[in-house]
Amino acid sequence: MNIFLSIKKHFNYDKLDKQEYKRLVRDIIMLNIIIFHLLWMVFNSLFETEIVRDTLFYLIPYPAFLYQDYIFDNFYIIEIGFMCFYLMEFLFSWREAYRLKTYAKWYFYPFIHFYDLIGSFPGMHFFRLLRIFAMLFRWHSNEIINLENLGIYRTILHIKEIVVEEISDAVVINVLEGVKDEVNTGEYGNNKFLNDVVKPYHDSISHLVSSKVMNVVRKVHIEREEDLKGYVDVLIEDAVKENQEINDIKLIPVVGNYAAGRLEGAISDIVNNVVNDILKDISSEKNEEVLKDVVYQVIEGALFSKDKNEDSQLVAELTNKVLEEVIERVAVKQWQVREQMWEKQKQDELAEKRKLREKGLHKKSD
Template identity: 30%
Template sequence: MLKINRENLKASHEAPWLFLDMIMLGVLFFNLLWLLFDALYGTDAVFAWLYDVFPTMTLAYQPVHDNFLFVELGFIAVFLTEFVVRWIAAVVRNTYLRWYFFPFVHWYDLVGCIPLAATRIFRFLRIISILHRLHKFKIIDLNETALFRFLAFYYDVFVEELSDRIVVKVLSDAQKDIAAGSPLIDAITHDVLMPRRPIITQWAASTLNHLGTSIMDPEHGKVIREHVLNSVGKAIRGNVHVNAMKIVPVVGSTIERTLEAAVTDIVTQSIINLLNDLSAAQIEEFIKHGLTHESEEEQALDREVLLVVNEVLELVKHHVGEKRWKVELAAHKEARAAAKQTEI
C-alpha cells in the first residue's frame, strides 16, 4: 500500500498537483476499465452471459456501446484539458528551455488521446509518469511496494542475463584475437602509432630535455640529486678500495668525502647531459630498433604474457557466467523458510 509522505508533500509545494494527479489517476483507471468492459461487451460470449444475468442492463447499455466514440471523446476532452493546464504551468515555471518542448517530452499523452485501439495503450504511460513524478518528489516511495520489488527483480534478471552474454561474447572475441596473434594490437601499432611516430618522438625528446633542465633547478631537481647522492654514497662506502683509504691517517676520511661528492656531481651531470642531448632522431632510432629487432627470449616472453592474459579472460568469463540472481533467489527462499519455521 502506497503511503503519502506529508512532510515531503508540504516541502515540495505540490499539493494542488497531487490532488490533480489523484483525480487523473482515478479518471484513467475508470476509462481503462470502461474500455475493457466495452470491448468484452462486444463479444458474443460475454454479451450472452450478461443478457442471461442482467438482461435489462445489457439492453440499456447497447446504445452506449453503439456510440462509445462519443463517450471516448468526453474522456479525451478531460485528458487534453489536463495536458494544456500542465503545459501552461511548465511555461510559467520555465521547466524547459523552450515553451514548445513540453508536448515533445510528453508525447505519449497526446498519442494516448487518439481514439484508436492501438494508441490507447499509451495511457498506461500516463499512469507511470504520474507515479514517477510523485516518487521523484519523495511524496510516495515505490520501492516499498511488492509490485515494484517484483518488477525490479526480474528487470535485474533480464539485464544480468543480457549483459553477461554480451560480456562473454566480447571476451571470447578478445581471446580469438589473442590466439590469432593479436591483430588488433598490431593494427593499432602500425596504423595509428607508426604514422604519428615523428610527433611521439619529438614529444618524448622534449619531455626528456625538460626533465634534464628540471634536475639542474635548485628546487625541482633536489629530490633527484639527493637520490643520486645517497646511491653513490652507498656504493662508495661499500667499495673495498675506497674503504682502504680510511687507513690513511688524518686525510683518509677527507679523501672519501671528496671522492663521494665528486662522483655524485659527475653522475648527476652525466644524467643531465644525457637527457639534454637526446634528440628526436636518436629516440626515433631507438624505437625503430626496438620494434624491428626482437630476440627469441623476448618473443617467448610475449607469448607467455598472452597466455596469462587468455587465462585471466577465461576466469573473468567464468565469474561473469555465474548467475547472481539465482543466488539471491535461493537466499530469499531460505529466509522465507526460516521465517515459517520460526512462526511454527
C-alpha cells in the same frame, strides 16, 4: 480505486512543496479518471457481446435498455469528450512544464510524454496504461509511495534485472572473447599493450613496488632479527671450520684455540652488523629513491628491452589468464545467487517461526 483517493493513508507528501503537492493531487485525479475510463471501455466492449447484453436485459431490463439507447449507441461522443479532456490536460501540463523550465527546450515535453499525447486519442488505450505506470514510477522515484511493498513490483523488477543481466553479461563475454582472440593472434601486439597500458604507470608501479619492498624488509627484519643472526652464525661457523688458515691458527700452542674463537666471534659480529645495516638502509626512507630507481630499471629491462620474445609470450599468457578469470566471474549469474540467498532467508525465517510456535505450545502445555 479508493486507494488512490485516500491520500493521507497511502501517500507520503510531508516533504513536498506547494507546487509538487498540486502536481500530486492532479496526478491522483487523473489516475482515477483514467482507471474509470478504462473500466468503462471494458464494460462497453463486454456489453457489445450477445451473452453479456442478454444477461443484463434479463436481470435489469430497464437500465439495460437505457444504457443501450443513450450510452452504447452514442459511446463515440463520450470518447470524443474524453479525448478533448485528455488533450486539454496535456496542454495544461505542457504549459506548466514550460513555465517551470522543467526541460531545456519547450518542445521536448511532447516527445518525452508521447504516451500522454497518443493515449488521448480513441483506440490508443495501451498508451493510457503506460501513463499509469509512468505516474506510479515517478511517485516511487520521488518517495511519495513505496512500490517495493507490492509483490508484483518486486517480481517485475526481478525479471527486469534478470533480462538486463543476461544481455549485459552476453555482451561483456563476447567483447572479452574478442580481446582474447586479438591477444592470441597478436593483432593487438604485446608491445602496444605494454606501451599503452604499463608504460604510463611506470613511475607509479616503481614507487608502489619499492614501498612494498621497504615495508616488507622492515617488518621481516624486526620480527626475524634473532633468526637471521643465528642463521649467519651457523654459516660463519661452517665457513670457519672449512677455512685452512683458521685451522692453522688453532695449531698454535696455548693460544691457538682462543685466538681462533675470538677471530670467529669478530667475523660473526662484523657480518651481522653489515647485514643489519644493509637491511636498515634498504628499509629507510632516505634510500627510497634509490630503491625506486632500481625497481624502475628492473621493470624497464624486463618489459621494455628490445629482446624479449619470452617476455611477450609471458605477457600474452598472463593477459589470457586474467581475461579468463574475468569471463568466469562475469558468467556467474548473480540473479541465481540472489534467489538462493532469498530462499535461504525464507527457510531461516520459517525455521525461526517454527521454533517460536513450538515454544508457545510448550508454555501452554505447562
